[in-house]
Amino acid sequence: MRIEELPVDERIRRVILGRGIEELYPPQAEALRSGVLEGKNLVLAIPTASGKTLVSEIVMINKLLREGGKAVYLVPLKALAEEKYREFKAWESLGLRVAATTGDYDSTDEWLGRYDIIVATAEKFDSLLRHGAGWIRDVKLVIADEVHLIGSYDRGATLEMILSHMLDKAQILALSATVGNAEELAGWLDATLVVSDWRPVELRKGVFHLGELMWEDGKRESYPENWESLALDAVRKGKQALVFVNTRRSAEKEAVSLSSKMARLLTKPEVRELRELADSLESNPTNEKLKRAIRGGVAFHHAGLSRAERTMIEDAFRDGLIKVITATPTLSAGINLPAFRVIIRDTKRYSGFGWTDIPVLEIQQMMGRAGRPKYDRVGEAIIVARTEDPKTLMERYVKGKPEKLFSMLANENAFRSQVLALITNFGIGNFRELIDFLGRTFYFHQRKDTSSIEYKAKDIVYFLIENEFIDMDLNDRFIALPFGKRTSQLYIDPLTAKKFRDAFPKLEENPNPFGIFHLIASTPDMATLRARKREFEDYLDLAYEFEEKLYTEIPYYEDYGFQGFLGEVKTAKVLLDWINEVPEGRIYETYGIDPGDLYRILELADWLIYSLIELYKLFEPKKDVLSYLRDLHLRLRHGVREELLELVRLPNIGRRRARALYNAGFRTQDDVVRAKVRDLLAVEGIGMKVVEGLFRHFGVELPEKAKKGGKTAERRKKGTLDDFLS
Ligand code: ADP
Structure with missing residues (x-):
């Protein structure tokens, strides 16, 4: 179907034509003819990159222009919310307003009432439903992206409940990967089903075993024995490759190994640019490996990296500067990052119970990343058989059908x-x-x-x-x-709330950071760290050392929860180090964790301590305990000792700047107000922007001279926690 023939508002056609799109892809046309434009529900199950977003945009804008009301677009990840938000911004030219909302689960966000398109994570929207935000009744369309996540153990129930709530209240458009029982999903949602395996770029799939590459059509090619040759070959052809592996450490190891073989495939300007990119990263153990890899045009990508680093890697890959990314499957979930060749090194992964086969659905999602529209005529997806029988892999993953989805509500x-x-x-x-x-x-x-x-x-x-x-x-x-x-x-588990309430009497008696952090770490809402075997003794010793500070008994060695308890002690100790201003790099090294882990723990702890305070308020709180908890919350948010609390209350002053100010003799807000601009600028990390912010905060006019002469040397290093938390 040509865009000109699309039966929607003429302004919509104009915007799409403006993007250089004149013709709909066949499954897009089928979807738009399914009745969805007239208000019918639709389940659209087509491969990645075959234009699901455009279909949802057309449906959404058409509905909003005709009927008014609001559309909610649900995504599984914060990063995706940002991506979609940026894409949908284009429609503001038609007078529609777009907003994205992800964090803070304790709010009605009434401000969203002013917006027409609201992009939200499923959890955030669920929390908005619980708060009964006034604008929810205006929602006329719910679009659920990656709806196959209904089958995900941790997150499926949320999505399922949202759709169950909204089913009679709004039109539903569910976007899905190809799954084994799409009809069933459509049946539930009373929706038309459009399924297709059409792709804008042809996909060739094969299995690689000891140097031999067998394509699904029976053709064979020979390569050097190691699978790395497939990645190097792609680069030699002027293309890029994505390599999927099953653990963070293998992603790092393979990236560094590949990088050492790339030297002859890079041009001089590329080498220089890559070196600059590597140098822009701050030093910590994970980044040292990343720097080594990047210098050779390779990067690894996993949940242990900070958001800023991940984004930087994704951008450099899109620009063609980074040639190969080795990644854990987190990358295949949503982020739009195609490459000519996808290499799947592992089809098994370790779960709590041992090695298990990765589901077909997931492997096919990874394979679907092959082929860059506009750049490649075909994309290649290759599974590496290392210990497995190549024929089995061919049958299961290349020719096989993806699994059925099952409701996870009963979790x-x-x-x-x-x-x-x-x-x-x-x-x-x-x-x-x-x-x-x-x-x-x-x-x-x-x-x-x-x-x-x-x-x-x-x-x-x-x-x-x-x-x-x-x-x-x-x-x-x-x-x-x-x-x-x-x-x-x-938005916390009732079990978490019960644990909190049970601990209140002891907490009132003996409020202390370690006890509170352990309490938080022992709840099901925390991403509690695991203690390694060789750490057991240390953490047990630590627990005994801090026994009086804990609100629970230390379990016996044979107890079921013993190992879990040690993990909680470890997590609490990380948080304790953080508020005692132990540098991030030392924390990563001491506990063997990555920046992304620390960030996640801090983010969750922040939300849990907030919840702890909110619940405590319901039970005749003691004033001094409440203010103790509030101070601890602030210390946790900024990672500072008590003496810096006054300074971190100032705008743009985090743990590093507060410490630098304090050490330079500015110990109170009063010291800062009375300081000379020149003296403030002499403090490490304080530049003109920060000083301006401070003066604005105090309502003081900045001296003219200072405005002109100030240096703006402060540059937040990419990938630091300051950068994250800002
Ligand atoms: P999906 O959401 O299915 O993964 P996207 O909607 O992100 O895929 O589409 C992938 C790319 O294809 C985008 O860059 C989009 O602009 C482009 N695209 C979508 N539909 C068309 C079309 N009909 N013609 C040309 N390009 C298209």
């Missing part, structure tokens, strides 16, 4: 929190209504039976009553209690 943790939310925030009044609601879910649609889930729901309801999240009146009607309502709004 205990997720379900507990969802049942609470239904009662406290969504007006579910008794057990019958709860079961009726569950009848709307994918779980029910799939099994045509809720008896086993009813059983679970009953247990959960008892747990909630027993722990005073809810109550029941004489007519068996649920009563939402403040503790339950607040827990649900704070």
Whole structure:
């Protein structure tokens, strides 16, 4: 279908033509003819890069221009929210307003009411639903990107519940990878199903074994024995490669190894640019490896890297400067980063129970990254058989069908929190209504039976009553209690809330950072670190050393939770180091963690300590304890000792600048107000921008002379925590 013939507002056609797109891809045309433009629900299951976003844009803008109201676009990752936000901004030329929202789960975000298109992570939208934001009733369209994540153990239930809530209230457009039971999904959503394996770039798939590359059509090619030759060959052809491996350490190792073989394939200007890129990274153990790899035109990409570094790598790859990326599968989930050749080194991964095969769905998502539209005529996806039989891999992953999706609603943790939310925030009044609601879910649609889930729901309801999240009146009607309502709004697991409440008496008696951090680390909402075997003794010693500070007993060696406990002690110790201003690099080294891990722990701890404070407020809080907790929260947010608390309250003053100011003799806000501009600028990390901010904050006019003469030497190094937290 030509864009000119598209039965939508003429302004929409103009914007699309402006992008240089004149013709719809066949599955796009099919999707737009399915009735979705007239308001019917649609499940669109087509490969990555075949233009799902454009379809959703057309549906969305068409609906907004015709009917008004709002559209919500759900994504699984914060990074994707930003990507979509930037893409959708183009529609502001038609007078529509676009917003993105991801963090802060304890807010109604009424400001979003002013926007027409709202991009949000599923968790964020779920929390907005719980808060009952006023503008939710104006939502006329919900677009769920990567809807196959309904089958993900941790996150599936959230997406499933959102769609169950919105099903009768808004039009649904669900975008999915190819899955084994797309019909079932469409059946649940009362949607038309459009499935296609059409791709804008042809995809060739094969299996590589000991130097022999077998394509799916039977053709064979010979290479040197090691799979690295496939990546080098791509670069030699002037193309790029993505290599998927199963652990962070292998991603790092392979990147450094490949990099050492790339020297002759790079031009002089490239070598210079790569060196500059590597030098712009700050020093820490992970970055040392990254620098070595980047100098040879290779990078690794995994969840241990900070956001800034990941973005930098993605950009340099898109620009063609970085030639090969070795990545863990996190990269295949969503980020739009295609390459001519995709090499899958591992088809197994280690889970808690040993080695398991990676699902076909995931491997096919990785393979789908092959081929850059506009640059490549074909893309190549190659699976490496190392210990596996190449024929088995060919059958399973190349010719095989992806798995079916299964509802993950019954996952205990997720379900507990969802049942609470239904009662406290969504007006579910008794057990019958709860079961009726569950009848709307994918779980029910799939099994045509809720008896086993009813059983679970009953247990959960008892747990909630027993722990005073809810109550029941004489007519068996649920009563939402403040503790339950607040827990649900704070978006924490009821088990976390219970742990907090149980600890309040001890906490009041003995408020101290280690005890509080251990409490936080022991909740199911924390990404608690694992203690390694050789660390066991150290952390046990530490636990005994701090025994009086803990709010729980130290378990026995044989106890079920013993190893988990040591991980909690380790996590608490990381947080303690952080607020004692131990430099980040030392933390990474001491605990064997990556920058991304520290960031994640800090982000979660920040949210959990906030929640701890909010819940404590419900139980006749002691003033001094409350203010102790608030100070600790601020120390955690900035990673500072108590003496810097006054300084970090100033704008743009984080842990490093506050420490530098303090050491230079500026110990209070008063010292700063009375300082000479020149003296402030002499402090490390303080430039003109920061000084201007400070003066603005104090409502003081900056001397004319200073405005002209100031240096702006402060440059935040990429990939530092300061950069992150800013
Ligand atoms: P998906 O969301 O399915 O992964 P995208 O929507 O991101 O894929 O599309 C991938 C690329 O293809 C984008 O750069 C987009 O602009 C381009 N594209 C989409 N539809 C068309 C089309 N009909 N003709 C040409 N390019 C298109």
